[in-house]
Amino acid sequence: xxxxxxxxxLALFLGLFWLAGFIWSLKTGQYEDLEGAARRIFLDEDDH
Amino acid sequence: xxxxxxxxxxxxxxxxxGAHCAACIGKIESCLDREPGIQHARLNFTTQRLNIxxxxxxxxxxxxxxxxxxxxxxxxxxxxxxxxxxEEEKFLLLCLGVAAFSMGxxxxxxxxxxxxNEQTMGMATRDFMxxxxxxxxxxxxxxxxxxxxxxxxxxxxxxxxxxxVPISLALILTSGMSLFETVHHGAHAYxxxxxxxxxxxxxxxxxxxxxxxxxRSAASDLLGAVSGFASILEEDGHIRRLPVSALKPGMKxxxxxxxxxxxxxxxxxGETTIDTALVTxxxxxxEARTGTHVYAGTVNMxxxxxxxxxxxxxxxxxxxxxxxxxxAQQAQAxxxxxxxxxxxxxxxxxxxxxxxxxxxxxxxGMAWQPxxxxxxxxxxxxxxxxxxLAVPVVQVLATGRLMKSGILIKSGDALERLACIDTVLxxxxxxLTIGQPVLQDNNIPPEIxxxxxxxxxxxxxxxxxxxxxxxxxxxxxxxxxxxxxGKGLEALYQGEVLRxxxxxxxxxxxxxxxxxxxxxxxxxxxxxxxxxxxxxxxxHSTETLRALQKHGLEIILISGDRAEAVADMARQSLxxxxxxxxxxxxxxxxxxxxKSEGKKILMVGDGLNDAPVLAGADVSMSPATxxxxxxxxxxxxxxxxxxxPLLIAYETALLSQKLVEQNxxxxxxxxxxxxxxAMLGYVTPLIAALAMSGSSLVVIANSxxxxxxxx
Numbered sequence: 001x002x003x004x005x006x007x008x009x010l011a012l013f014l015g016l017f018w019l020a021g022f023i024w025s026l027k028t029g030q031y032e033d034l035e036g037a038a039r040r041i042f043l044d045e046d047d048h
Numbered sequence: 049x050x051x052x053x054x055x056x057x058x059x060x061x062x063x064x065x066g067a068h069c070a071a072c073i074g075k076i077e078s079c080l081d082r083e084p085g086i087q088h089a090r091l092n093f094t095t096q097r098l099n100i101x102x103x104x105x106x107x108x109x110x111x112x113x114x115x116x117x118x119x120x121x122x123x124x125x126x127x128x129x130x131x132x133x134x135e136e137e138k139f140l141l142l143c144l145g146v147a148a149f150s151m152g153x154x155x156x157x158x159x160x161x162x163x164x165n166e167q168t169m170g171m172a173t174r175d176f177m178x179x180x181x182x183x184x185x186x187x188x189x190x191x192x193x194x195x196x197x198x199x200x201x202x203x204x205x206x207x208x209x210x211x212x213v214p215i216s217l218a219l220i221l222t223s224g225m226s227l228f229e230t231v232h233h234g235a236h237a238y239x240x241x242x243x244x245x246x247x248x249x250x251x252x253x254x255x256x257x258x259x260x261x262x263x264r265s266a267a268s269d270l271l272g273a274v275s276g277f278a279s280i281l282e283e284d285g286h287i288r289r290l291p292v293s294a295l296k297p298g299m300k301x302x303x304x305x306x307x308x309x310x311x312x313x314x315x316x317x318g319e320t321t322i323d324t325a326l327v328t329x330x331x332x333x334x335e336a337r338t339g340t341h342v343y344a345g346t347v348n349m350x351x352x353x354x355x356x357x358x359x360x361x362x363x364x365x366x367x368x369x370x371x372x373x374x375x376a377q378q379a380q381a382x383x384x385x386x387x388x389x390x391x392x393x394x395x396x397x398x399x400x401x402x403x404x405x406x407x408x409x410x411x412x413g414m415a416w417q418p419x420x421x422x423x424x425x426x427x428x429x430x431x432x433x434x435x436x437l438a439v440p441v442v443q444v445l446a447t448g449r450l451m452k453s454g455i456l457i458k459s460g461d462a463l464e465r466l467a468c469i470d471t472v473l474x475x476x477x478x479x480l481t482i483g484q485p486v487l488q489d490n491n492i493p494p495e496i497x498x499x500x501x502x503x504x505x506x507x508x509x510x511x512x513x514x515x516x517x518x519x520x521x522x523x524x525x526x527x528x529x530x531x532x533x534g535k536g537l538e539a540l541y542q543g544e545v546l547r548x549x550x551x552x553x554x555x556x557x558x559x560x561x562x563x564x565x566x567x568x569x570x571x572x573x574x575x576x577x578x579x580x581x582x583x584x585x586x587x588h589s590t591e592t593l594r595a596l597q598k599h600g601l602e603i604i605l606i607s608g609d610r611a612e613a614v615a616d617m618a619r620q621s622l623x624x625x626x627x628x629x630x631x632x633x634x635x636x637x638x639x640x641x642x643k644s645e646g647k648k649i650l651m652v653g654d655g656l657n658d659a660p661v662l663a664g665a666d667v668s669m670s671p672a673t674x675x676x677x678x679x680x681x682x683x684x685x686x687x688x689x690x691x692x693p694l695l696i697a698y699e700t701a702l703l704s705q706k707l708v709e710q711n712x713x714x715x716x717x718x719x720x721x722x723x724x725x726a727m728l729g730y731v732t733p734l735i736a737a738l739a740m741s742g743s744s745l746v747v748i749a750n751s752x753x754x755x756x757x758x759x
Contacts, residue, residue, distance in 0.1 A: 032134060036092060
């Protein structure tokens, strides 16, 4: 059973890592303009 | 409006209208990026909001606005209410993320708890797992449960109840009981159920919020038609740009040809024609010269004028219409959404049942902990999850589907209201018809049509534009074209005087007058030629109206235009009932009368004069070519040359209404089976949470039939 002592913190760490990533993407406004982002892929980067 | 940031930076946020594709984003952003000093220019496509940051003088904001306007987009001062709405959505997403995290991790632990028992894993391990679950669940519930707690608290404080009260109770009771069990080394810890419940409820809440946000962002400000910028002519002859809301009586403004007149006023200088179509519904423009009254919302067509404002922006004819509209909207706000009506019935019943279970078991001699657990199970199993998802999922899917056919749903419950209508009120000019005259006789010899059409190309008058459009092939160019407001155009060509204009000016005064709109063309001393015009029905209008009638809807035409013109259109489109020569107030009275007869009305209109009726009708639609105010007042805006969207929207509304009803039936059916079992104590909170999620999935799956369904 002692494997639980590694596996649970590891799972928690992975979960928290994902959560931190999610919060970061939310705070940097990546969910604010989903439609715009979908259309921006059609723009050429080098035209300005 | 410009916000000063540290490090000598300025920031401006404005609304940009008319950006519809990736090319628009690229055009606006790259055009601004080329300006010196620009640090950042980004257009949010969803909210239509443009953020500009630059270094240097704050007054350069005007240049940037002009630059974007010169690309052909409308720029408006930014309204702040949209900001709070995205903040709220962000908060819900954050809660959803936290709930997802805790659900995922607790499930890992719960899997162990479900598959083994106390004997195999030992008391200490089970307690450890329960404590771990509690450690993950409790902070997550406190954090991500806030949307429900807040709303329940607000409701309780005002002495009412809503769906969030039983949800909050279920969340708090179950986590409290589970903590109690954990502390006392018990087996009944249900943190997983609480978190799962919260996660599913948050999905419903987020979808609902998104549907409403989309509805709001498709709408512009109520005062949209008068918001914007105006050019003020100052005493020293300089021109300054000010937001329209800052205009005051006595100010002088310049209105260029093609611009909208921002406030009621008197013309001081200049002679022009004014397009009043959006205010009065008349197809033909009116002449205006020094001393003529002009109204806000009308469009200056031919030449620049100076206007002295006699009424401020909030005191114009337009604002009278807006006030009438507000009155209409208040009368209409009584509509209660189906889900809310159900919630009103549902919550007291759920509370009573839970209390009944608790006291019933207590009365039969059970200890208070298991009795409370049963009560909590009843709350979980009856949790309005499926009910909460029933409407938003269908709405989001239906809205998305309609959006693909160019129909924008602006208010969340518009489809629900559209499904109940029995009468359609149709405006004529611009709604049933295209709103632009079309040349009737196609047999005019080219040697006349060509110079006439060429001359017409120098004017923005609707008849001239129609004449120009009817000619195919290259046009002649004239060098010296004069426009006489109210009369017509004149040019010299090969030594002869060409004239295009009214009957009195260059036509044959003695010829019999018809009911059609006409334009006369004369060349030198030759006998003048007449062109007749009439408005054209939108594409598919007869079939659409036929189909709507087949659905049992009554169709009534209602217009501010002349009686013969309206009767003619009614005949062409096979509409039996029509009202002509109606003022905005009379139109509204027709609506009130129909409403008092208990009719459920769909209004379709495009003009300012339709706005009060649009606002007051049970549900309203307007084409994308409509005035801003009409688009604001309408619940649904469609982008199409034809009238087909009427039918598409109505049929989708019927279909989604059917699906919503099925969803409610499924949810209620589930409750009918689950509640007795839960009250008798046969269900643990875990099974309750699973059953609840299962019912939600069934509802979602049913809603997706909207995509497969035929319209």
